[in-house]
Amino acid sequence: MPQNVPSFSSMLEAAEHSAVHLEMRDTYGVSGEADDFTTWQRTGQRDTDRHSAHWAPWVDLVSRAVSRGVIVQRARIVSEPVSDYIRFEYAGTTVNLSAGEQVRWLSRRRASDIALPGNDFWLFDGRLIRWNHFAGNGSSGGPEIADDPATAKLCSEAFEAVWARAVPHEQYEIR
Template sequence: MPTVRTWDELFEGCEFEAVHLELRDRYDVDDEYFADWLAGRLTAATHAGRWSSFCSTVAAATARGVQVRRLRVVSMPASEYIRYEHAGTPATVRSGEEVRWLDRAAAPDVHLPITDLWVFDRSLVRWNIFNGDDRFLRFDDVEDPGLAARLVDSFDSAWKRGVPHQDFVI
């Protein structure tokens, strides 16, 4: 079984670009932070705190000049989980991540893969594999510059249609 690198290893080794494509309307809805958010108990600070480790990693990468972009393709009206993600996104944006949102119905002609993914430096693809109950199963890392370049080209075509986080209304 191939070794799966940690997030820190991936970002520390990244030289110029990391892109993240999210295509699901729900993720692991048993998340304790999500339950607190639904109940009105999650403060903005706690929400940001949940992502502090990731934000530190992204901030270090962007400080070195790495561009980190995330595109969320979502159905509208948004699910409660997407509303929750939207509310927590300012923390990652402050860390240097660029985030755009794309209404799925506004881009039926955009060709995208069917699975969430990361691409690092147009060489490594990290597939995010989930089950039918929205639970994360595993990462599959593939070193394939040709595949990675095609995926980033698809990402870029959708990115152009995406709405920057601060302008996207849920």
């Protein structure tokens, strides 16, 4: 059933306390990153200029949220050795950090006993979920919104369990 989903920007702008993101895929095929990923694969160079056309809107959005006191955290569960796409993400994470995000990494082997939702998500203020659905090839399958308290609790507990075990970006070594 199609759903009218607010933009991610409006959801982050409405957040009052927290916005946490759990990523669990080893590869994504998001169209907005395709050219950058191809360039990185060819050259090993990643756009890490927080003022670039690619990054500036994200940096501005997150920086504004953080300046309002919103805690923005991102945890990534990854298979090791990591995929090329995860290496690409890792190379760009310095920009996320410069915007005020906190980022941690967890080896999938260390997540085996954590009850995890079936999809990546953003959880805003511990109550509003924005599911990120993906096709098998990693392309976006579109977002979905949920506010069921039991599901929000599952997401919150899953994120907190991952966060507690995960390694801060500055200490994580790509394998």
